[in-house]
Amino acid sequence: MALEVKLQVFEGPLDLLLHLIDKNKIDIYDIPIAMITEQYMEYIRAMKKDDMEVTSEFLVMAATLVDIKCKMLLPKEVNEEGEEEDPRAELVEKLLEYKMYKFMADELRERQMNADTHMYRKKNIPDEVMSYEEPIDYDTLLGDANLAKLNEIFQALLRRQEDKVDPIRSKFGKIEKESVDLDQKTLYVKAYIREHKSFSFKQLLEKQGSKVEIIVTFLVILEAMKVGDIQIEQDETFGDITITSNVAAE
Amino acid sequence: MTKEEGAAAIEAILFTMGDSVTVAALCNALDQDLKDVRAQIKYLKEKYEKADSGIGLIELEDSIQLCTKSEMYEYLIKVAKTPKKITLTDALMETLSIIAYKQPITRLDVERIRGVNSDHAVNRLVEFNLVQELGRLDAPGRPLLFGTTEQFLRSFGVKSLEELPSLDAVRVEEFKQEAEQEINVKLDI
């Protein structure tokens, strides 16, 4: 169990290998594969079984080690130049490369410690600069737009609009909404004023039917007051309105 | 701590904080008394007054703050504001053509002709000073009326609206069609 905790500090199979090489004080160029493989397998066996992702990477390395171990037992292979090939060469190269970056990582960490004594500023753009709007460059704005193009676009629009008219529905007749004729009402009210000289608004409304008619009548009264044909008085809020004609009798 | 060193420390603090910093906080950070800090601030202020400084110092009540000198704004604009290359979109050209030929015209009428809400387009054209408000229509809601501007005439190289290419070509075509139809009708009888 204690091993498991210890294992977690290794970043990967190469890290573990380097650790073993270091621990055994072995020359990286002359790794005793049999011994290292054995130790390596010991670690693997102690590993958490559930972390498959990591374990699989460690297992791949274990397989590589065993492969190298086998090759070491066989007669040495000879390459094209007639030199004996060391089955460990590829692994050594990988280990060296990894070791180099591990070393550089420490170097960088040291640099990071020393570097961050500077402080910086947040961007802070004055409002005057932010709100600045550049003047419009009409040459760029218009591009190749000209009068002919403007005309063309408008005509295309008109044509499009004609196309939109529904040839059948557009010929249907319309049912006009019933409305109060303002002119008729004006004539009626004016005649009423001439006839009665002085009267109350309620009195005037006696012969009006709908709400719309009442509103129109009220508007006519307001208009007559504006042009000075009548004077109106109201004694209290919401009280009746007294209307007096200014127009001299004919 | 020399006056120069104090000024440098104050500068660094103001630079980092961005916002205003109270003089009391500066005294505390520098471990100096008010008199010394005041002298250092004065030194800093004089340093910033020179032509080789783009930064200035503003004093607010009991605080001070660094700011960019306003003479530098023209350079800041060039860095902070990327020049926009604005060109008239199809929607804007369409709207402009309607306003040019149908002016004075309300937003609603433009919309009716284009078939889409054109408020944004009209507003943009007003921003570009190609279109302007001409007044209000004497109708319910008193809607604004729009027409083209002098800038419009200048940009399109015409002296007056009469010089706009006439729509007659279309009109003529329409009349011709109508006339032909009438003839057909008569022939049918």
Added chain:
Amino acid sequence: MTKEEGAAAIEAILFTMGDSVTVAALCNALDQDLKDVRAQIKYLKEKYEKADSGIGLIELEDSIQLCTKSEMYEYLIKVAKTPKKITLTDALMETLSIIAYKQPITRLDVERIRGVNSDHAVNRLVEFNLVQELGRLDAPGRPLLFGTTEQFLRSFGVKSLEELPSLDAVRVEEFKQEAEQEINVKLDI
């Protein structure tokens, strides 16, 4: 524009933007050629070297940026919230050093060198803005290429990638040991 005026304008721009600004952008904003702007930057740098300045100028590749001088740190930590230092785990440092020295590099190549899947580490470094995508490798699957950022240069106190501690030093050390061992071996015989 005098050298002093140019320096003031550059100072104002750097002060306002906070972040690094490319020398090219400065040339553009000041409407000056590269030679003049370089001279103005040099003037500014010299101005900041004086004892009465708390601000300094750092150069990062083709950009420059204002920052407080290191000597001011002791005053600043009394007032300013010190930016949270990113503590990188061994895995992240390893990955970062590989990316720094081998950039542009794919995730797969990082994994090959480390011997473990490094996707998580690369993603974390991108989150910390120490590593960024540089493009894609023109190879099957078009894998992403990664490299270090400007923030990396700032965090590690180097002006440019060339200033990174050289890899050769290690190599030399290794070779030396190797040679010594060989001699020992030979002597043993």
